[in-house]
Amino acid sequence: MATAMLSAYATLSILKLNIMSNENKSIHEFDFNLICEYFSSMERQGPGSPDATVNALRFIDNLTNESRIADIGCGTGGQTMVLAQHTSGHITAIDLFPTFVDLLNTNAAKRKIQSRIKGIVGSMDNLPFRNEELDLIWCEGAIYNIGFERGLYEWHKFLKTGGYIAVSEASWFTAERPDEINTFWQDAYPEIDTIPNKVAQLQKAGYVPVANFILPESCWTDHYYVPQVEAQEVFLKKYRGNRTAEELIANQRHEALLYSKYGKYYGYVFYIGKKI
Ligand SMILES: C[S@@+](CC[C@H](N)C(=O)[O-])C[C@H]1O[C@@H](n2cnc3c(N)ncnc32)[C@H](O)[C@@H]1O
Numbered sequence: 001m002a003t004a005m006l007s008a009y010a011t012l013s014i015l016k017l018n019i020m021s022n023e024n025k026s027i028h029e030f031d032f033n034l035i036c037e038y039f040s041s042m043e044r045q046g047p048g049s050p051d052a053t054v055n056a057l058r059f060i061d062n063l064t065n066e067s068r069i070a071d072i073g074c075g076t077g078g079q080t081m082v083l084a085q086h087t088s089g090h091i092t093a094i095d096l097f098p099t100f101v102d103l104l105n106t107n108a109a110k111r112k113i114q115s116r117i118k119g120i121v122g123s124m125d126n127l128p129f130r131n132e133e134l135d136l137i138w139c140e141g142a143i144y145n146i147g148f149e150r151g152l153y154e155w156h157k158f159l160k161t162g163g164y165i166a167v168s169e170a171s172w173f174t175a176e177r178p179d180e181i182n183t184f185w186q187d188a189y190p191e192i193d194t195i196p197n198k199v200a201q202l203q204k205a206g207y208v209p210v211a212n213f214i215l216p217e218s219c220w221t222d223h224y225y226v227p228q229v230e231a232q233e234v235f236l237k238k239y240r241g242n243r244t245a246e247e248l249i250a251n252q253r254h255e256a257l258l259y260s261k262y263g264k265y266y267g268y269v270f271y272i273g274k275k276i
Contacts, residue, residue, distance in 0.1 A: 041235070042076070044075065047168075050079075052168075053083065059211045062135055062162055069134065071093040073139055073140070074093035074095045075104075076107070077100075081111065084108070090116055101121050132160045132161070134159050134160065141168050144191065148198065149205065163274070165207060170267075174264075180262070181262035198269065207274060214267055219268065228252055235249065
């Protein structure tokens with residue numbers, strides 16, 4: 001599996017391709033499990049933090065005990081647990097990878113909130129909701145898998161009138177940026193764009209742009225890259241000499257280095273919209 005110099009975006013996309021195809025299953029299955037194991041050892045699979053989740057929730061004013069919430073691309077459920085703590089409705093958390101969903105459900109059971117959180121395996125391009133069923137669609141660092149504009153358009157029908165969508169998405173902070181980081185992102189996720197352009201896309205997809213804010217740097221460092229440092233050592237020791245493991249860690253380190261060099265030019269932005 002060629003993962004050299006791929007971003008976490010590309011690495012997780014490789015997982016996706018593997019889960020959807022049976023080609024070379026015997027070889028890929030091992031790599032697939034390996035990559036899943038690495039990301040499962042982290043509380044989050046993308047930049048974010050409990051504070052950022054709570055800050056975004058402050059803009060949502062329609063929630064009750066009866067509310068239906070979807071957390072799409074939930075990973076192992078870092079943000080799902082925060083959502084559950086700060087809302088009282090029912091959350092359906094969806095991810096493509098069964099290992100992540102199992103972890104989320106185990107965690108919900110440990111916290112005795114399994115009656116309010118249901119983790120299910122599914123794909124964001126084929127969601128199991130009825131039209132106008134949801135009060136809130138949440139998606140942290142995952143809409144890129146379907147594409148920001150496509151996700152906003154396709155998910156719109158699942159929201160009730162007055163319902164909200166809150167997604168975090170990679171965005172440029174400046175109109176121009178150095179070639180190295182521009183090239184990296186054009187390769188990893190060409191839909192990355194400036195904040196005003198993303199807000200315009202949100203509006204065009206049928207939402208009132210209620211708010212947007214840049215996630216603090218600590219969402220990338222303290223909550224994402226720093227916890228990986230020790231996990232990477234442990235992982236490399238366990239899989240010494242394994243090419244997939246070494247390439248995976250090299251990718252993650254490269255991405256962290258790029259962030260330390262160019263973090264002032266890009267980051268994640270929470271976009272919150274309301275369907276009227
Ligand atoms: C960068 S991670 C973010 C996970 C989590 N929301 C967080 O912030 O920690 C992206 C997530 O999207 C999931 N994913 C990828 N393609 C998907 C799809 N087609 N449908 C549902 N989830 C998908 C991945 O398994 C992964 O958990």
